[in-house]
Amino acid sequence: MLVGYLGAGLIAKAFAPRVGLGTLVTAALLLDIVFWLFVVLHIEDASVPGDFAARHMLAFDFPWTHSLLGALFLSAGAAFVWAWSGGEGRYVSAATAVIAATVLSHWAIDFLTHSAELTIWGPGAPSVGLDIGPTAALVVDLVLGGLGLALYLRRSRAPTGRRLVIAAMMLVAALLGVYGAHNTVPPASTMTLAFGSLLVLFACVVVAAVADRER
Numbered sequence: 047m048l049v050g051y052l053g054a055g056l057i058a059k060a061f062a063p064r065v066g067l068g069t070l071v072t073a074a075l076l077l078d079i080v081f082w083l084f085v086v087l088h089i090e091d092a093s094v095p096g097d098f099a100a101r102h103m104l105a106f107d108f109p110w111t112h113s114l115l116g117a118l119f120l121s122a123g124a125a126f127v128w129a130w131s132g133g134e135g136r137y138v139s140a141a142t143a144v145i146a147a148t149v150l151s152h153w154a155i156d157f158l159t160h161s162a163e164l165t166i167w168g169p170g171a172p173s174v175g176l177d178i179g180p181t182a183a184l185v186v187d188l189v190l191g192g193l194g195l196a197l198y199l200r201r202s203r204a205p206t207g208r209r210l211v212i213a214a215m216m217l218v219a220a221l222l223g224v225y226g227a228h229n230t231v232p233p234a235s236t237m238t239l240a241f242g243s244l245l246v247l248f249a250c251v252v253v254a255a256v257a258d259r260e261r
């Protein structure tokens with residue numbers, strides 16, 4: 047899903063050009079960043095289901111970060127923290143709305159692609175998820191990623207070198223998506239996966255922030 051989330055962050059940049067890409071990519075990845083931190087802290091969990099070899103998808107137990115209520119909470123929280131820590135000096139603005147929507151876009155993508163494992167308001171609540179399947183999920187991912195990159199390259203005033211860095215990041219994320227859609231080897235352990243995922247997400251945030259910096 048990575049390239050799809052990143053694509054959402056790049057699309058958001060077109061709506062809030064003055065918000066840094068590092069911030070928008072963090073917003074797009076926020077649910078997963080908090081999720082993998084919660085996995086490390088044993089609050090949430092990911093496991094390898096019996097049909098992993100066929101579907102290439104892990105099973106997730108994430109009633110806090112990926113419940114609709116949790117996503118709304120993180121979305122409002124991210125917009126609040128951004129405004130509070132400087133932002134544009136206002137709590138209600140187009141920029142805070144874009145940040146909130148970008149956080150929620152992650153839930154929308156996961157709602158399309160995950161099986162019915164996203165709860166509405168927390169543990170034990172009814173769960174939703176359209177489960178469009180690995181191939182359709184990859185298509186959604188690549189379309190969002192491609193659209194985001196095209197919009198970004200068209201609008202960004204950054205030097206060519208730094209725009210190429212963003213393009214390279216999207217290419218790597220797309221290749222990871224294609225690999226993931228065919229990979230039949232389950233991860234060695236949940237903790238390895240959690241730390242590896244956090245490292246990848248952190249790298250994306252840093253690359254986006256550095257490539258899109260003002261000077």
Ligand SMILES: [Zn+2]
Nearest residue numbers: 077078152156
């Ligand atoms: Zn997610």
